[in-house]
Amino acid sequence: MESTTQIRFPYDQSIVKELPLLNKNEIEDILVTAEQLFNDQPNWIPAYKRIEILEKAAVIMNDRSEELIHIAISEGGKPYKDSKAEILRAIKGVKLAAEHISQLKGEQIPMGLTEASVNRIAFTSKEPIGVVAAVSAFNHPLNLAVHQVATAVAAGCPVIFKPSSNTPLSGIALAAILKEAGLPNGWLQIVLCDNETAELLVTDPRIHFLTFIGSAKVGWYLKSKLAAGTRCALEHGGAAPVIVESDADFTEMIPDLVKGGFYHAGQVCVSVQKVYVNQEISDRFIKQFSEAVDKLIVGNPFDKTTDVGSLITPKEVDRVEEWVNEAVAEGARLITGGKRISDTCFEPTILFDPSEGSKVSTNEIFGPVVCVYPFKNREEAIKRANALNVHFQAAVFTKNIDAALDTAKKLNATAVMINDNTAFRVDWMPFGGRDSSGLGMGGISYTIEDMTREKLTVFKSKSL
Structure with missing residues (x-):
């Protein structure tokens, strides 16, 4: 047969x-x-x-x-x-x-x-x-x-x-x-x-x-x-880390990160996944980022107003739900989302400071979930961003040219976007991962x- x-x-x-x-x-x-x-x-x-x-x-x-x-x-x-x-x-x-x-x-x-x-x-x-x-x-x-x-x-x-x-x-x-x-x-x-x-x-x-x-x-x-x-x-894939310094331009950055994190329900190999935010602005960042994410329309992808559609299979919804629940159980603060909408759709989700050992921190999520981590010292944030063995595209948001160039040099990535999200790509540029x-x-x-x-x-x- x-x-x-x-x-x-x-x-x-x-x-x-x-x-x-x-x-x-x-x-x-x-x-x-x-x-x-x-x-x-x-x-x-x-x-x-x-x-x-x-x-x-x-x-x-x-x-x-x-x-x-x-x-x-x-x-x-x-x-x-x-x-x-x-x-x-x-x-x-x-x-x-x-x-x-x-x-x-x-x-x-x-x-x-x-x-x-x-x-x-x-x-x-x-x-x-x-x-x-x-x-x-x-x-x-x-x-x-x-x-x-x-x-x-x-x-x-x-x-x-x-x-x-x-x-x-x-x-x-x-x-x-x-x-x-x-x-x-x-x-x-x-x-x-x-x-x-x-x-x-x-x-x-x-x-x-x-x-x-x-x-x-x-x-x-x-x-x-x-x-x-x-x-x-x-x-x-990768885990697409982003470093956000205290002088970042919120007007440009917030829509960029929302698009980079939730485009195609996060099912992109360079989706924004791990955002390291200077703790001086972390409360403001969380407030503005979550307000923007909450405005996203989840629904039928044929509807021209839909921002976030379904995951590719119900099995993927089960996996994302399991990872989010695990992260919350291990100490992450759920800022918004966190629940399945149906067998095929999951709410756009923001997790604050999940454990470095949680699956959302150690694996590519490939779903509509973004993790936000506060930092005091940029060197430490870069070290954490480089900690996994996956290295693809990364980003830094700052208006300080020295901080931008220093971060771009130190991030382990094949491409570093400055004041743009990790998912930026045009088809004539070199694009690929390094290491695993x-x-x-x-x-x-x-x-x-x-x-x-x-x-x-x-x-x-x-x-x-």
Whole structure:
């Protein structure tokens, strides 16, 4: 009997679609197709054609943006205004991928610097790395697909894309659009399968590059199982610490932190999670922050007034509720929220000074919860912010340039935002975690470069 997966609307758990899962035998056919395309070098898609395909895909996506927004909401549960922003980003991402193709270039390597290297000219060039396996996450179903699929198309690599089983419809829609835009058969294959079959796919020696966005536990496990020679990029989560100094501008900061903490119900790898506030202003901060959070509208993500939608599954609501209750039992003061609204929604929650040992302090929450910790000494706050082994994006709010630069230097993060929230991202910037938060840097152009490899060509001639 054929196995299937049910895609449910996270808000009310109604079934949106039921799709078949591939089995291990079907994975073999997919790998054979991808390998044959890569080995057939004379028929690689030329650069000008890749540009045409991606540019046309961006036009089609723009024409169908409302349809894509609807798909993303129905499977991911992100509110309308945020899903709309995601689709606009995804369109821009496809354009960025098309533009970067013209930047895939090598350089001349000097020769004649020693007697042994005379009569030679040498240069490097970029080639596609090979077959790409892309494993994606649920929280930005279209934009993440663009970051993993459009980049592979731009690099000239056949790509096998495994979307999250919760949110595969956006990736499937992207594949249909790319095909309509002229991408030849086989260059993008969508794989819906269980975890065991996915492991079989990504660890196959015919895979040259793995791009993985998801949990650290799974990502690092898969990396340990990769075939010799397979390169990879891993993007996991963090705890997104923020340092707030006593001279911070509340007018700018409060809305920034509310957005950064509760966008997509906190289900973002760089959501504001741990805010360290100078105790001189902590009472004022708590008052203004909680007043702003209390104004957030929680509800159906299709409603254009909704600020915070549902979590991806009821199981996640159970987990967040358990963690919040544990934090309160261990001494945290509940400022606002703290309760489930339904099986699928949880109140936007602020916890004050939870124990450093509570799960909300030691793990990525991935829910609508922000923890606030008072500090006397900024050095101590930075030390606490750096204490976990996850390090991704961080932030500092201050109008003192020396304090800002000092904090940015000392925070262990791949990116530090000054007077902005930790969730800031544009798709042309480098983006990724360090230490256990990931490996390599994403961002459209960075990923395309990752999916290429260099070749050195050396001419020897008496005429040189």
